[in-house]
Amino acid sequence: MTELLTAAQMRAIEQAAIESGEVTGLELMERAGRGVVEAVFEEWPDLAKAPHRAVVLCGPGNNGGDGFVVARRLRDKGWTVEVLFFGEADKLSPDARKTRDVWAEMGDIRPLTVEEAATGKRPALLIDAMFGTGLSRAIPLELANAHHAVRKRDVGDSHPWLVPFHIAAVDCPSGLDCDSGHFLMPERPTETGDDDRNFERSWAWWQDDASRRLLRTDLTIVFHRKKIGHVLSESCGAIRVVDIGLGAEDLHPAHLKAPRMPDQVIELDFELPKGRSSRIWPGRDLDKRFGLGRHKYDHGHALILSGPPGQTGAARLAARGALRIGAGLVTLGVLSAAQQEVASQITAIMLKQVKDAEALANVLQDDRLNALCLGPGLGVERAREFVPVVCGGVEPRPTVLDADALTAFEGAPETLFHILHNTCVLTPHAGEFARLFPDIAEKLNAPATKGPAYSKVDATREAAARAGCVVLFKGPETVIAAPDGRCSINSAQYDRAAPWLATAGSGDVLAGFITGLLARGIDPMSAAETAAWLHVECALSFGPGLIAEDLPEELPKVFRNLGL
Ligand SMILES: NC(=O)C1=CN([C@@H]2O[C@H](COP(=O)(O)OP(=O)(O)OC[C@H]3O[C@@H](n4cnc5c(N)ncnc54)[C@H](O)[C@@H]3O)[C@@H](O)[C@H]2O)[C@@H](O)CC1
Numbered sequence: 001m002t003e004l005l006t007a008a009q010m011r012a013i014e015q016a017a018i019e020s021g022e023v024t025g026l027e028l029m030e031r032a033g034r035g036v037v038e039a040v041f042e043e044w045p046d047l048a049k050a051p052h053r054a055v056v057l058c059g060p061g062n063n064g065g066d067g068f069v070v071a072r073r074l075r076d077k078g079w080t081v082e083v084l085f086f087g088e089a090d091k092l093s094p095d096a097r098k099t100r101d102v103w104a105e106m107g108d109i110r111p112l113t114v115e116e117a118a119t120g121k122r123p124a125l126l127i128d129a130m131f132g133t134g135l136s137r138a139i140p141l142e143l144a145n146a147h148h149a150v151r152k153r154d155v156g157d158s159h160p161w162l163v164p165f166h167i168a169a170v171d172c173p174s175g176l177d178c179d180s181g182h183f184l185m186p187e188r189p190t191e192t193g194d195d196d197r198n199f200e201r202s203w204a205w206w207q208d209d210a211s212r213r214l215l216r217t218d219l220t221i222v223f224h225r226k227k228i229g230h231v232l233s234e235s236c237g238a239i240r241v242v243d244i245g246l247g248a249e250d251l252h253p254a255h256l257k258a259p260r261m262p263d264q265v266i267e268l269d270f271e272l273p274k275g276r277s278s279r280i281w282p283g284r285d286l287d288k289r290f291g292l293g294r295h296k297y298d299h300g301h302a303l304i305l306s307g308p309p310g311q312t313g314a315a316r317l318a319a320r321g322a323l324r325i326g327a328g329l330v331t332l333g334v335l336s337a338a339q340q341e342v343a344s345q346i347t348a349i350m351l352k353q354v355k356d357a358e359a360l361a362n363v364l365q366d367d368r369l370n371a372l373c374l375g376p377g378l379g380v381e382r383a384r385e386f387v388p389v390v391c392g393g394v395e396p397r398p399t400v401l402d403a404d405a406l407t408a409f410e411g412a413p414e415t416l417f418h419i420l421h422n423t424c425v426l427t428p429h430a431g432e433f434a435r436l437f438p439d440i441a442e443k444l445n446a447p448a449t450k451g452p453a454y455s456k457v458d459a460t461r462e463a464a465a466r467a468g469c470v471v472l473f474k475g476p477e478t479v480i481a482a483p484d485g486r487c488s489i490n491s492a493q494y495d496r497a498a499p500w501l502a503t504a505g506s507g508d509v510l511a512g513f514i515t516g517l518l519a520r521g522i523d524p525m526s527a528a529e530t531a532a533w534l535h536v537e538c539a540l541s542f543g544p545g546l547i548a549e550d551l552p553e554e555l556p557k558v559f560r561n562l563g564l
């Protein structure tokens with residue numbers, strides 16, 4: 001597990017380190033620049049073998065200051081280095097001014113314009129050191145165009161694809177808001193005073209203009225810790241985190257030891273930072289639970305409700321997931337008309353007829369049923385009828401609400417929030433999220449023009465606070481939040497990319513995984529985190545060709561590899 005930072009937290013940590021006298025800002029900048037060069041050589045060993053040409057684009061802040069260090073270090077290794085600079089030397093911070101001045105004694109500094117960027121042979125390496133964590137609005141179009149112009153430079157008679165060319169971004173691709181992962185967009189033109197045709201034209205211009213600011217990168221070299229935006233974005237290429245010696249973590253309150261502070265955001269990667277013992281990894285709970293209890297009822301009994309005939313597959317997938325992840329017993333609640341269909345396809349899973357709300361209330365008399373799942377293939381009518389039954393009562397059980405159980409409350413989400421209790425887990429994908437939290441989705445989807453922009457972390461936290469329970473907001477990066485502000489991100493991007501996980505029924509299995517862990521007595525936040533992480537692990541372990549049925553079947557292998 002690693003803690004992700006906001007840009008402000010990163011600045012506070014840096015500031016605290018400098019004020020403690022441990023390190024100077026200039027030393028940090030030197031380490032950052034050196035780290036970039038080392039990371040580039042590790043990523044592309046061929047570049048380390050002989051000197052090549054590099055173009056370094058330096059911006060007006062400390063990100064640009066890092067760029068000057070990179071330029072110097074590459075030159076020291078015999079590289080041909082062109083430095084293009086946007087800004088005024090007199091306005092640089094003292095540290096960036098220093099690195100700029102040292103470079104100025106060994107090489108030229110040309111203005112960062114499209115014309116200059118287009119001039120010369122295409123380099124083997126483009127370093128984007130224009131903006132880092134200090135970006136506050138969309139990058140100037142001229143700079144984005146200059147970045148494109150370097151890529152388009154002449155490669156002589158060869159086909160451009162055959163000539164090595166890599167882009168490395170210093171701290172983040174310029175234009176990315178490190179808190180949200182959004183690329184900051186220019187302000188939209190206003191309609192005032194324009195006739196419709198003019199507006200259409202300026203709107204088209206805006207979109208084109210905005211889209212040109214998305215800068216491609218192959219590698220992003222991040223300092224100290226990933227920022228939330230790195231994980232929420234899909235645009236960093238590969239990510240390498242460089243240690244710049246800010247290891248003393250308790251310099252900042254955000255780094256205080258577990259229990260987690262509500263404002264922390266955790267990445268579920270389970271790589272323990274060097275030199276520290278296991279702090280929090282949700283699997284710890286799982287480990288403990290596997291060692292306990294001898295009777296199947298000690299491992300919990302999950303009830304998963306299914307829907308009409310012909311639509312029972314989703315609930316069966318969830319049931320299989322719940323059983324494989326370790327629930328002692330799993331029962332499917334079926335309509336009598338669907339009983340035959342379900343019975344012919346299951347073995348270890350039990351069946352119970354649940355015709356209507358009254359029948360459900362009767363089934364729930366059995367207090368050994370300790371975790372419930374409603375939604376996959378349930379049908380919205382049945383969901384509307386059942387959700388109040390499962391959520392009501394004196395001691396409502398931990399309950400996962402997914403798919404139809406969420407859609408059923410479109411247009412009246414307040415009704416749902418009113419009956420939810422704090423051991424519920426909602427698992428919406430983007431569409432379901434927008435149905436339950438339309439205003440939050442609108443804020444999230446609006447083009448971001450200023451940093452720090454509203455992020456999926458903000459949206460999920462706000463949703464969890466409003467619903468009063470854990471919300472797991474699905475996507476390539478799944479964000480999980482509790483009403484008290486605890487938050488984590490489970491990424492299926494970068495080195496954990498598993499695009500084949502986007503397959504029919506995969507969400508149903510996830511709902512089943514969470515339900516199974518709830519049945520084992522794991523708290524809702526940990527159950528959601530562990531399930532989400534294992535879900536991606538199963539997909540990675542299986543590989544391409546995966547279908548939803550394979551996910552539960554892959555669990556035993558994943559568990560073995562975890563040493564469980
Ligand atoms: N925080 C740390 O611990 C360290 C930070 N370092 C570097 O410093 C960077 C942060 O430096 P800064 O805070 O100076 O921020 P940046 O270098 O990201 O840029 C901020 C500057 O750009 C201007 N600016 C912001 N958005 C603009 C826009 N759209 N158009 C034109 N100008 C714009 C700001 O007014 C400010 O002058 C990090 O990303 C990293 O590269 C490293 O030197 C090492 C240590």
Ligand SMILES: [K+]
Binds near residue numbers: 063129
């Ligand atoms: K950058």
